[in-house]
Amino acid sequence: xxxxxxxxxxxxxxxxxxxxxxxxxxxxxxxxxxxxxxxxxxxxxxxxxxxxxxxxxxxxxxxxxxxxxxxxxxxxxxxxxxxxxxxxxxxxxxxxxxxxxxxxxxxxxxxxxxxxxxxxxxxxxxxxxxxxxxxxxxxxxxxxxxxxxxxxxxxxxxxxxxxxxxxxxxxxxxxxxxxxxxxxxxxxxxxxxxxxxxxxxxxxxxxxxxxxxxxxxxxxxxxxxxxxxxxxxxxxxxxxxxxxxxxxxxxxxxxxxxxxxxxxxxxxxxxxxxxxxxxxxxxxxxxxxxxxxxxxxxxxxxxxxxxxxxxxxxxxxxxxxxxxxxxxxxxxxxxxxxxxxxxxxxxxxxxxxxxxxxxxxxxxxxxxxxxxxxxx
Amino acid sequence: xxxxxxxxxxxxxxxxxxxxxxxxxxxxxxxxxxxxxxxxxxxxxxxxxxxxxxxxxxxxxxxxxxxxxxxxxxxxxxxxxxxxxxxxxxxxxxxxxxxxxxxxxxxxxxxxxxxxxxxxxxxxxxxxxxxxxxxxxxxxxxxxxxxxxxxxxxxxxxxxxxxxxxxxxxxxxxxxxxxxxxxxxxxxxxxxxxxxxxxxxxxxxxxxxxxxxxxxxxxxxxxxxxxxxxxxxxxxxxxxxxxxxxxxxxxxxxxxxxxxxxxxxxxxxxxxxxxxxxxxxxxxxx
Amino acid sequence: xxxxxxxxxxxxxxxxxxxxxxxxxxxxxxxxxxxxxxxxxxxxxxxxxxxxxxxxxxxxxxxxxxxxxxxxxxxxxxxxxxxxxxxxxxxxxxxxxxxxxxxxxxxxxxxxxxxxxxxxxxxxxxxxxxxxxxxxxxxxxxxxxxxxxxxxxxxxxxxxxxxxxxxxxxxxxxxxxxxxxxxxxxxxxxxxxxxxxxxxxxxxxxxxxxxxxxxxxxxxxxxxxxxxxxxxxxxxxxxxxxxxxxxxxxxxxxxxxxxxxxxxxxxxxxxxxxxxxxxxxxxxxxxxxxxxxxxxxxxxxxxxxxxxxxx
Numbered sequence: 001x002x003x004x005x006x007x008x009x010x011x012x013x014x015x016x017x018x019x020x021x022x023x024x025x026x027x028x029x030x031x032x033x034x035x036x037x038x039x040x041x042x043x044x045x046x047x048x049x050x051x052x053x054x055x056x057x058x059x060x061x062x063x064x065x066x067x068x069x070x071x072x073x074x075x076x077x078x079x080x081x082x083x084x085x086x087x088x089x090x091x092x093x094x095x096x097x098x099x100x101x102x103x104x105x106x107x108x109x110x111x112x113x114x115x116x117x118x119x120x121x122x123x124x125x126x127x128x129x130x131x132x133x134x135x136x137x138x139x140x141x142x143x144x145x146x147x148x149x150x151x152x153x154x155x156x157x158x159x160x161x162x163x164x165x166x167x168x169x170x171x172x173x174x175x176x177x178x179x180x181x182x183x184x185x186x187x188x189x190x191x192x193x194x195x196x197x198x199x200x201x202x203x204x205x206x207x208x209x210x211x212x213x214x215x216x217x218x219x220x221x222x223x224x225x226x227x228x229x230x231x232x233x234x235x236x237x238x239x240x241x242x243x244x245x246x247x248x249x250x251x252x253x254x255x256x257x258x259x260x261x262x263x264x265x266x267x268x269x270x271x272x273x274x275x276x277x278x279x280x281x282x283x284x285x286x287x288x289x290x291x292x293x294x295x296x297x298x299x300x301x302x303x304x305x306x307x308x309x310x311x312x313x314x315x316x317x318x319x320x321x322x323x324x325x326x327x328x329x330x331x332x333x334x335x336x337x338x339x340x341x342x343x344x345x346x347x348x349x350x351x352x353x354x355x356x357x358x359x360x361x362x363x364x365x366x367x368x369x370x371x372x373x374x375x376x
Numbered sequence: 377x378x379x380x381x382x383x384x385x386x387x388x389x390x391x392x393x394x395x396x397x398x399x400x401x402x403x404x405x406x407x408x409x410x411x412x413x414x415x416x417x418x419x420x421x422x423x424x425x426x427x428x429x430x431x432x433x434x435x436x437x438x439x440x441x442x443x444x445x446x447x448x449x450x451x452x453x454x455x456x457x458x459x460x461x462x463x464x465x466x467x468x469x470x471x472x473x474x475x476x477x478x479x480x481x482x483x484x485x486x487x488x489x490x491x492x493x494x495x496x497x498x499x500x501x502x503x504x505x506x507x508x509x510x511x512x513x514x515x516x517x518x519x520x521x522x523x524x525x526x527x528x529x530x531x532x533x534x535x536x537x538x539x540x541x542x543x544x545x546x547x548x549x550x551x552x553x554x555x556x557x558x559x560x561x562x563x564x565x566x567x568x569x570x571x572x573x574x575x576x577x578x579x580x581x582x583x584x585x586x587x588x589x590x591x592x593x594x595x596x597x598x599x600x601x602x603x604x605x606x607x608x609x610x611x612x613x614x615x616x617x618x619x620x621x622x623x624x625x626x627x628x629x630x631x632x633x634x635x636x637x638x639x640x641x642x643x644x645x646x647x648x649x650x651x652x653x654x655x656x657x658x659x660x661x662x
Numbered sequence: 663x664x665x666x667x668x669x670x671x672x673x674x675x676x677x678x679x680x681x682x683x684x685x686x687x688x689x690x691x692x693x694x695x696x697x698x699x700x701x702x703x704x705x706x707x708x709x710x711x712x713x714x715x716x717x718x719x720x721x722x723x724x725x726x727x728x729x730x731x732x733x734x735x736x737x738x739x740x741x742x743x744x745x746x747x748x749x750x751x752x753x754x755x756x757x758x759x760x761x762x763x764x765x766x767x768x769x770x771x772x773x774x775x776x777x778x779x780x781x782x783x784x785x786x787x788x789x790x791x792x793x794x795x796x797x798x799x800x801x802x803x804x805x806x807x808x809x810x811x812x813x814x815x816x817x818x819x820x821x822x823x824x825x826x827x828x829x830x831x832x833x834x835x836x837x838x839x840x841x842x843x844x845x846x847x848x849x850x851x852x853x854x855x856x857x858x859x860x861x862x863x864x865x866x867x868x869x870x871x872x873x874x875x876x877x878x879x880x881x882x883x884x885x886x887x888x889x890x891x892x893x894x895x896x897x898x899x900x901x902x903x904x905x906x907x908x909x910x911x912x913x914x915x916x917x918x919x920x921x922x923x924x925x926x927x928x929x930x931x932x933x934x935x936x937x938x939x940x941x942x943x944x945x946x947x948x949x950x951x952x953x954x955x956x957x958x959x960x961x962x963x964x965x966x967x968x969x970x971x972x973x
Contacts, residue, residue: 051562072565084563088581097577098567149567394875404879412772418846420791422806423798425816429809438814479705482698490696498699502706509907509951511924512717512944513710515931519720519941520713522728539709542702600799602910607931620801624914628808636802643798 001062001152001185002027003048008057010043017043019209020056025153025185025202030176032188032196035206036232041189044206045155048187049078061152077146079156083138085130091141092117092126098149116144120178136167143175147182154179154186160195172198193233197221205229223367230294230369235326237295237337242288243368253293253365256334258311260293261362292369297340299364302327302350303357310357313337315350325349329358423640430637437628448634455631461619468530468615469598472537473591476545479538481587484549485579488556503543510603513540518607528610536608537601541594548593552586553579585653592650596643721945725938738942748926748943752950755923758837759905762844766852766901767894769845774856775882792850800847800910807843807915808834835917843911848904852897859893860886895962899955906951923947 003025010018018040025031033041046052048059050071059067066074085094092113099109117123120140130138139159146154159175160168176199179186190196196203197217204214205228213225224230227238241255243262253260303310316336317328327339327350337358350356425439430448432441452458487499505513517536526532556579564574602617609618616635623629695703721739724732742748777788795803810816811833821827833839863886871881887894909924916922918929923943930940 049566051565070565071562072568072570074566076566078563078566080559080563082557082559084557084559086560086564086578097564097569101568101570101573145567395877397875397877401878404877404882408772408775408882411769412776415769415773415849416788416791418769418842419795419849422803422810422846423795425809426802426806436814437809437812439809439812439816439819479702483702486696486698492695494695498695498703502702504706505710507903509903509909509924509947511907511909511927512948513713515927515940515944516713516717517709518931519728519937520716523716523730535705535709538705542706546702600801602800606928617799617801620805621910621914624801624805624808625918632805633809636805639802640798644794 002060003153003185003187004060005044005048006058006060008044008047008054008059010040010047010052010054016209018047018054021211023204023211023214025187028183028185030179030186030188030199030201032190032200032203033206034190034193034196034203034232036191038208039206040209041206042157045078045157045187045189048153049076049155050074075149075151076153076155077149077151079139079142079146079154079159081158081161083130083142083159085138085142085145087130090127090129091122091133094130094141095145095148097145102149112148116148117141119147119182120144135163136171139163139171143178147184152185154184156186156188158190159188160190161192168195175199197233205232207232224294225370227292227369230292235297235338235340237297237300237335238369239293239295239335239337241291241293243291244288253291253368254288255293256331258331258334258360260360260365262365262368263362293365294367294369295337295360295364296366297326297338299366300337300339301359302329302339302341303359305355305357307357310359312355312357315352315354315356318350318352327356329356331358426633426636426640430633432630432633435630437630437633448630449638451631452634452638457619458616458631458635461614461616464530464613465599465616468534468537469595471534472541472598473545473594475534475538476542476594477587477591480542480545480549480590481580481583484546484553484583485575487550488553489558502546505539506543510540510601514604514607517604521608528608530610530613533605533608533610533615536604537598540601540604541597544593544597545587545590548590549583549586552583552589556582588653589650592646596646717941718945720937720941723938725936725941727935728937738938739946742939742942742946751921751923751926752946754921755906756950756954758841758844758922759902762841762848762905763852763898763902765841765845766849767898770849770852770856770897771887771894773849774853774860775886777853777857778860792853795846796850801914803847804843804911804914807839807846807911811839811842811915834915835920837916840912840916840920840922843915844905844908847908847911848901851900851904855893855897855900856890859890859896862893863889891962891966895959898962899958902958903951903955906954907947 003023005021005023007020007022008018009016009020021044023044033044035041043052047054050066050069054067057067058065061075086097089097095113095116096109099112104112113126114123117126120143122137122140122144125133125137125141130141133141142159156175160171163171172195188196188199197220200217202214202216203220205212205220207228213220213229215223215225220229221233224233224236230236230238239253239255241253244252244254251262253262301310305312311331311334313329313331313334315327316330317326319326322343324343325341327341328336329339330336337360339358429437429439429441431444431446432438433443433445433447434441483502487495513536517532517539521528521532560578560582561574564578569577600617601615602621605615605618606621609615614622620632620635623632720730722734722736723730724735724737773788773792777785777792780788808815812818813830813832813834815833817833818827818830822830867885867889868881871885876885907924909928912920912922913925913928916925918925924947927940927943927947930936930943
């Protein structure tokens with residue numbers, strides 16, 4: 001069942017939590033609402049679940065307008081961050097709860113409960129109480145409880161934030177697999193961008209009550225539509241500079257005292273996304289414009305100071321992530337760049353203060369952040 | 377404690393060392409412990425005395441007892457008036473508590489889960505009986521009932537007790553409700569439960585220990601009440617405290633000792649059982 | 663696990679809790695008193711507000727015996743307030759309540775102090791000792807004191823058998839028996855607030871005083887007690903209010919002719935059947951009790967400000 005939100009907005013007194021927004025989640029899609037705390041993602045989820053009433057806008061499930069329906073008549077399943085398992089009921093009773101409410105016969109209830117517990121691999125725990133289960137197990141039971149009522153849509157409110165890192169990664173895969181198996185339309189809320197990138201079909205990146213970008217993980221990562229999205233997803237180098245037209249529809253990017261040729265397709269895509277079609281020179285009438293260039297740290301390379309290629313700089317900061325090193329390199333003439341060097345490759349550990357050269361080539365200059373609305 | 381020599385070493389300005397206080401400390405401690413001991417003795421001894429006295433064999437009240445027998449308990453069991461009074465007290469208390477629970481539980485939930493104009497005022501209002509002397513409530517009800525033209529009856533007495541004990545059940549239930557996890561109620565709603573189902577299957581089971589604690593408190597309050605009962609008790613159908621009151625005023629029957637002991641033990645049992653069921657919520661919220 | 667499931671949006675969590683309770687907008691637009699509260703409210707209004715109003719009215723109407731005869735008249739109040747006996751009664755009640763309060767303070771403080779300084783089973787035992795009397799009925803407590811203070815009671819037994827007295831001393835039906843009985847009754851109401859008050863005092867202040875060489879008494883009197891004044895005030899007002907309107911103990915330990923306001927009211931209502939007087943006296947009891955509590959609180963607040971300045 002698809003979820004359609006039109007013009008939905010919510011304010012608490014003077015404080016706006018959500019500005020009017022539209023959102024469509026296609027049938028069977030797994031969409032993640034991603035954003036920092038306070039951005040409104042949970043509010044949006046709870047509007048769909050019926051626990052928050054929007055000030056404006058409508059919510060549709062398929063063709064049905066559910067905006068005025070009370071929370072217990074929406075056929076959506078909400079998985080709470082705390083799982084909210086009923087402590088005074090066994091696992092089986094928890095899973096059966098929604099079925100009992102719907103007056104399903106004892107036999108069919110039992111069948112469905114068995115089926116669901118089997119689906120989440122919790123059949124042997126049917127008679128245990130929630131307090132006897134681990135976090136991961138509780139979550140599976142919570143999922144089973146929701147899926148048992150066969151909701152049209154699944155809503156998950158940061159279900160994995162309570163788990164430790166290893167378990168979390170494991171549960172990401174398991175959840176994704178389970179949901180794909182069931183094929184249910186899913187909306188997932190998280191502030192963890194890795195999680196969003198791993199699990200989603202599409203990501204809605206939210207910032208202070210609005211949707212900044214709504215696209216596939218690949219697009220959001222490679223072609224973020226704003227600096228906010230670029231810096232929220234993955235590590236990024238946002239280099240402010242100027243785009244100068246340079247013959248035959250191409251362009252150059254100038255920052256500090258450096259100049260970098262921009263690939264025509266990169267330019268064109270950036271230009272097309274936020275601006276009118278056609279080469280940037282065409283658009284701006286031949287004059288330079290201020291833009292921000294996005295360069296991912298893993299697209300940069302470090303060379304010894306003795307090399308001739310690359311831009312000279314000094315190591316300012318250093319982080320050992322285990323699987324890679326993260327260097328902050330102050331360019332001699334330019335901003336500080338973050339460079340990610342996989343462990344085992346490259347020059348070995350560089351000390352803070354060491355001179356180094358950063359290779360920033362055309363291939364790495366993949367994406368220009370589109371201009372905000374109203375800019376030249 | 378600061379040593380005198382340490383101070384002398386650096387005392388260029390001539391600040392004298394702190395005087396030794398060991399003797400004064402000891403003296404003070406004796407006074408302190410002494411006062412506390414007196415207080416604790418005052419608190420505990422009377423109850424013990426009652427229990428001991430109830431085994432006395434004489435036919436007047438005195439201490440120490442002359443003998444140890446169950447004579448007075450035997451008299452108690454055969455005293456129809458006392459037994460009737462006890463049963464009356466019991467029925468009144470049970471009825472009052474039931475009414476309390478029916479009134480207070482929905483109220484407690486509403487106070488914790490809803491917002492509305494005048495909420496804090498209403499909450500204070502419903503607890504006014506706690507601040508009024510029992511005697512004032514008693515005579516107010518007496519005058520009111522007689523003005524309206526209703527006869528004194530056990531039913532009226534129950535209502536009077538409800539007024540008195542309702543705030544206890546309300547407070548204790550609210551205290552428990554405030555710690556309820558709203559996510560559980562939302563999850564139940566999400567799964568399709570109506571408000572009634574949420575109340576019966578989720579909220580009530582959670583509140584049960586608190587309700588029991590409140591009920592126990594209210595029960596004891598009602599059973600032991602004299603100030604209101606004295607004015608509202610119908611002639612011929614007295615509650616136990618009222619009966620004992622008149623007994624003690626005009627003719628100190630030794631059987632009262634036995635009654636006292638039984639009541640102390642019964643109260644103790646109720647408290648222990650109540651605490652078991654309710655956990656520490658009971659203590660915390662009072 | 664009391665997390666309401668709102669993730670990191672803390673600011674709107676309160677707003678959403680509000681929303682959760684106002685879920686069906688069409689029915690709750692008025693924000694009026696919710697239905698579940700109506701029965702309790704109605705009961706309280708009918709069984710408490712109305713009777714109190716009637717009580718008040720009885721004090722300002724012409725009442726003969728138990729029935730209203732005429733219109734507004736302050737004659738009853740006039741009679742009371744011009745009666746020397748009534749003022750004597752008033753003063754006595756006040757004085758006794760005050761005395762009991764002071765006694766509770768003097769005895770209760772050490773107990774509360776001890777409780778905060780002791781751990782484990784001993785602490786639990788003391789707490790039980792303090793709390794348990796709360797749940798025995800007033801009658802039973804009065805009875806216990808009769809056994810202790812009566813002519814053949816414990817105290818007289820001790821006095822006569824050790825030769826301190828030649829014949830049993832009359833201890834009951836006097837002020838002293840009422841005061842002792844009430845002190846025992848009200849001690850827990852003083853101790854329990856005091857425990858919180860003492861526990862709220864930062865330990866560092868007493869440690870600092872110790873470090874500066876103060877004696878334990880000085881620490882107690884100059885450092886600890888002043889900081890507990892607000893908490894002590896709670897206990898004081900509670901004990902005073904309860905003692906001031908106490909009936910059962912006054913009647914049983916003081917006797918039917920004991921001079922106490924509550925007994926006077928009881929007599930007016932039952933044996934004398936002068937309901938107008940009873941109502942007026944009750945109104946005065948309430949008013950004076952309230953006034954005293956208010957004044958006490960003001961005094962405490964003034965004291966606290968003052969002691970904060972000098973500390």
